Amino acid sequence: MADDLRVSDRLVIPAAELRERFSRSSGPGGQGVNTTDSRVELSFDVGSSPTLPDWLRDRIRERLAGRLVDGVVTITASEHRAQLANREAARERLAALLREATAPPPPPRRPTKPSRGAKQRRLDDKKRQSLRKQQRRVDGD
Structure with missing residues (x-):
């Protein structure tokens, strides 16, 4: 469970x-960067996961279509020097990505019409602006 x-x-x-792969990371780390496998690739197979109900699997596939490769989403983390920190970062990123992908769609927008007062204010502003520009003219046309 942990x-x-x-x-x-x-x-x-x-x-x-979840499947984790470790490899050598680029970036900071000094001499240790050449010997430690601190880069983490965390993969989750959306297509064959028994945990996900069908409707949720379809929603994830639709929303993450550009990120899935054969139904598998992969997150890479290599910003920390320690492997454990990169593992935690990858897990947090995957959880955030799946949280966003599984969120219910927003409610549909209910179309509204401008009120009579709003229409009148808009027309009054247009008349006022027109008059202002008319008064700026030099030749009076």
Whole structure:
């Protein structure tokens, strides 16, 4: 349970469904950067996850279509020098990405019409602006 990924109150992805790969990171780290595998690639197979209900899987596939490769979403973290910090960063990023992808769609916009007063104010402003520009003319046309 400790390594499970908590996306929301209702959605927890078991650690067994996450795949981590470690490799050498570029960037800061001095001599240790050449020997430590601190870069983390965290992958989650959306397409074959038994945790996700079908409707949620479809929603994630639709919203993350550009990020999925064969139904798998991959997050990379290499900004920290320590592997553990990069693992936590990758997990947080994946949770945030899935949280955003699983969020319900916003309610549809209800179209409204401007009130009579708003229409009148707009027309009055237009007349006032027109008069102002008319008065600025030099030749009086």
